Amino acid sequence: MTPVIKHILLLMLGVGALAPACQPHHPTAYEPAADRIGWVVDGMNELMMHDVTNPPLAARFFAYSLLAGNEVLARHDPACPSLAGRLHVRFRPPAPASAGYSPRLAALLAVLRTAGKLQPSGKDLAAREQALVADCQRRGMPEELIAASQQYAQQMVQAVLAYAKQDGYYRISDRPRYTPSIGPGYWYPTPPAYLPAVEPYFGSLRPLMLDSAAQLVARPPQAFDPRPGSGFHQLMQQVRQTGDRLTEEQRQIAGFWDCNPFAVRDVGHLQVGLKKMSPGAHWMKIAGVACRQSKVPFGRALQIHTVLAMTLTDAFICCWREKYLSNRIRPETAIRHYLAPQWQPLLQTPPFPEYVSGHSVISMAAAALLGHYFGAVYSYTDNTEKEFGLRPRRFASFEQAAQEAAISRLYGGIHFLDAVQEGQALGQQVGREAIRRLAVPKTIATTF
Numbered sequence: 411m412t413p414v415i416k417h418i419l420l421l422m423l424g425v426g427a428l429a430p431a432c433q434p435h436h437p438t439a440y441e442p443a444a445d446r447i448g449w450v451v452d453g454m455n456e457l458m459m460h461d462v463t464n465p466p467l468a469a470r471f472f473a474y475s476l477l478a479g480n481e482v483l484a485r486h487d488p489a490c491p492s493l494a495g496r497l498h499v500r501f502r503p504p505a506p507a508s509a510g511y512s513p514r515l516a517a518l519l520a521v522l523r524t525a526g527k528l529q530p531s532g533k534d535l536a537a538r539e540q541a542l543v544a545d546c547q548r549r550g551m552p553e554e555l556i557a558a559s560q561q562y563a564q565q566m567v568q569a570v571l572a573y574a575k576q577d578g579y580y581r582i583s584d585r586p587r588y589t590p591s592i593g594p595g596y597w598y599p600t601p602p603a604y605l606p607a608v609e610p611y612f613g614s615l616r617p618l619m620l621d622s623a624a625q626l627v628a629r630p631p632q633a634f635d636p637r638p639g640s641g642f643h644q645l646m647q648q649v650r651q652t653g654d655r656l657t658e659e660q661r662q663i664a665g666f667w668d669c670n671p672f673a674v675r676d677v678g679h680l681q682v683g684l685k686k687m688s689p690g691a692h693w694m695k696i697a698g699v700a701c702r703q704s705k706v707p708f709g710r711a712l713q714i715h716t717v718l719a720m721t722l723t724d725a726f727i728c729c730w731r732e733k734y735l736s737n738r739i740r741p742e743t744a745i746r747h748y749l750a751p752q753w754q755p756l757l758q759t760p761p762f763p764e765y766v767s768g769h770s771v772i773s774m775a776a777a778a779l780l781g782h783y784f785g786a787v788y789s790y791t792d793n794t795e796k797e798f799g800l801r802p803r804r805f806a807s808f809e810q811a812a813q814e815a816a817i818s819r820l821y822g823g824i825h826f827l828d829a830v831q832e833g834q835a836l837g838q839q840v841g842r843e844a845i846r847r848l849a850v851p852k853t854i855a856t857t858f
Contacts, residue, residue: 440546440549440550440551441512441513441514441515441708442512442514442515442518442542442545442546442708443708444701444702444705444706444707444708444711445702446514446518446542447518447698447701447708447711447712447715448695448698448701448702449538450518450521450522450538451472451694451695451698451715452695452698453522453525453535453538454471454472454475454521454525454529454535455468455687455691455694455695457525457529457531457532457534457535458471458529458671458687458688458691459671459686459687460531460534461529461530461531462671462672463529463530463671463688464608464609464671464672464688465608465669465671465688465689465690465726465768465772466608466609466612466723466726466727466730467609467612468671468688468690468691469688469690469719469722469723469725469726469772470528470574470577470579470615470723470726471525471528471529472690472691472694472715472719472722472723473618473716473719473720473722473723474524474528474570474571474573474574475521475522475524475525475528475570475719476521476712476715476716476719477493477501477524477570477716477719477720478517478520478521478523478524478563478566478567478569478570479517479518479520479521479524479712479716480492480493480517480712480713480716481493481494481501481503481520481566481570482503482513482516482517482520482562482563482566483513483514483516483517483708483709483712484503485506485513486513487513487708487709488709489707489708489709489710489713490708490709490710490712490713491713493713493716493717493720493848496619496847496848497618497619498616498617498618498619498620498621499573499576499616501569501570501573502569503566503569504565504566504568504569506558506561506562506565507561507562507565508558508561510554510555510558511555511558511559511561511562512546512551512555512556512558512559514708515542515543515546515551515555515556515559516558516559516560516562516563516566517563517712518542519539519542519543519559519560519563520562520563520566520567520570522535522538522539522542523535523539523563523564523567524566524567524570524571526539527567527571528571528574543556543560576616577615577616578614578615578616579612579615582609582611582612582614585611588606588607588610588611590607591737594634594636594739595634595738595739596737596738596739597737597738597739597740597743597762597763597764598739598740598743599761600740600742600743600759600761601742602758603672603761605672605761606761607734607761607762607763608672608760608761608762609730609762610734610762611734612726612727612730612731613727613728613729613730613731613732613733613734613735614731615727617723617724617727617728618720618723618724619720619721619724619843619844619847619848620724620727620728620840620843623727623728623731624731625728625843626728626836626839626840626843627728627731627732627836628732628765628766628832628833628835628836629832629835630736631736631738631765631766631826631828631829631832632645632826632828634738634739636744636747636748643748645826645827645828646741646744646745646748646749646826647749648820648826648827649741649745649755649820649823649825649826649827650741650745650749650750650753652820652821652823653753653755653756653821653823656756656821660821661756661821662800662801663814663817663818663821664756664757664818664821664822665757665800666795666800666801666803666818667689667692667769667814667815667818667819668686668757668818668822669686669687669688669689669691669692669769670686670757670758670760671686671687671688672758672760672761686798687794689768689769689772689773689815690719690722690726690772692794692795693718693722693772693773693776693780694715694718694719694722695794696776696780696790696792696794696808696811697714697715697718697776697780698715699790699791699792699793699794700780700783700784700788700790701714701715703790704784714780714783717779717844717848717849718776718779718780720844720848721775721776721779721840721841721844721848722772722775722776724840724843724844725771725772725775725776725836725837725840725841726768726771726772728771728836728840729766729768729771729772729833729836730762730768732765732766732836733762733763733764733765733766733768734762734763736763736765736766737763738763738764738765738829739764740759740763740764740824741755741759741764741823741824741825741826742754742755742759742823742824754823755822755823755824756821756822756823757822757823757824758824759823759824760824764824764825764826764829765826765828765829765832766829766832766833766836767816767819767825767829767830767833768833769815769816769818769819769833770815770816770819770825770829770830770831770833770834770836770837771833771834771836771837771840772837773811773812773815773816773834773837774809774812774816774833774834774835774836774837774838774840774841775837775838775840775841775844776808776812776837776841777807777808777809777811777812777837777841778809778837778838778840778841778842778844778845779841779844779845779849780808781807781808781809782845782849783849784808786807786809787806787807788806788807788808789804789805789806789807790804790805791803791804791805792804792805792811812834812837813834816830816833816834817830
């Protein structure tokens with residue numbers, strides 16, 4: 411063998427070794443459009459409302475499902491870079507068995523199938539998958555591409571589910587049943603349903619991007635002291651007086667940001683459950699509004715949704731850790747016991763400890779991230795609550811919306827002001843960390 415031929419063979423072998431990771435996919439005349447991402451997210455949200463999925467768990471469902479789609483598309487779309495190596499515990503996405511698949515279809519199928527395995531009623535998402543495939547068939551996508559897309563989607567689903575299983579959530583069922591602490595100042599279930607504590611061990615989960623839930627923490631709450639003149643007594647008085655003097659605008663703000671999947675209403679001798687989307691789902695839909703308004707292409711839109719879902723999940727993990735550490739009494743319980751026995755908040759009190767405000771944490775984290783992608787000044791109309799009979803609201807920035815979401819908890823009578831303010835501070839920390847660890851440079855991210 412001559413030196414020239416040997417050199418050529420070595421080059422060919424080197425290229426062959428790299429082929430599985432960089433092979434181009436077979437082009438097709440049709441690829442799903444960016445609006446299909448919102449359609450998939452909406453399908454997940456509808457199922458979560460049906461299942462009455464609690465807010466932290468809903469964020470976790472979004473995060474792992476969208477991670478599956480992101481990692482499928484990352485092999486082909488530079489606008490959607492891989493997040494696998496940026497996570498606290500590295501995720502290793504599988505390589506496709508062949509290159510003959512549609513990246514966008516495979517990504518959407520991976521999202522739907524992962525959600526289908528994670529969510530209790532996930533089998534109902536099969537109809538959405540069938541509709542997606544049927545649409546591709548009608549538009550001329552070859553059957554072999556569809557089959558290959560389904561195959562790679564399933565490979566990714568299995569890898570993501572194995573990764574998700576390592577975060578500790580599946581071990582929660584082995585923990586002892588949570589029993590509320592007895593004593594003054596501690597959280598206790600509230601009327602009308604006196605529901606048990608939601609996800610008391612969620613703060614023990616492995617975060618997606620943070621080193622641990624204890625990496626970012628809130629300052630300690632105001633010390634419990636119901637005596638007149640104390641700081642805590644002033645917080646109680648503030649909630650009570652605010653609730654007694656609400657303007658119509660404040661009532662609308664409280665209702666718009668309620669997002670309580672656990673609401674129960676007394677109707678005669680019956681209690682009727684009222685289903686709403688979770689706070690995290692609300693921000694996922696806001697991301698969809700911004701992506702559509704700015705005509706964000708498919709790859710960037712999928713990455714924005716994925717990073718947001720991960721940010722929300724870690725924000726909930728940090729928040730829930732603090733909630734069950736401080737274990738603070740809710741305003742409704744405190745005010746009735748120490749100030750006014752018949753007092754009622756405007757909103758129904760959620761079934762978990764008060765400090766810090768979850769909506770304040772996740773809203774500020776989401777606003778920081780979306781502001782990074784779309785700009786600090788970004789006007790949009792939030793019409794995501796129309797299905798619940800609430801009028802759209804106009805915002806000049808995501809931060810303005812987050813500030814309104816946070817203060818809505820005081821208007822609703824379900825949080826003390828320090829829980830709102832410290833929740834905002836914690837959310838800002840989470841948002842900054844998400845931008846540093848997960849988001850691509852701003853100059854790239856805002857080039858749609």
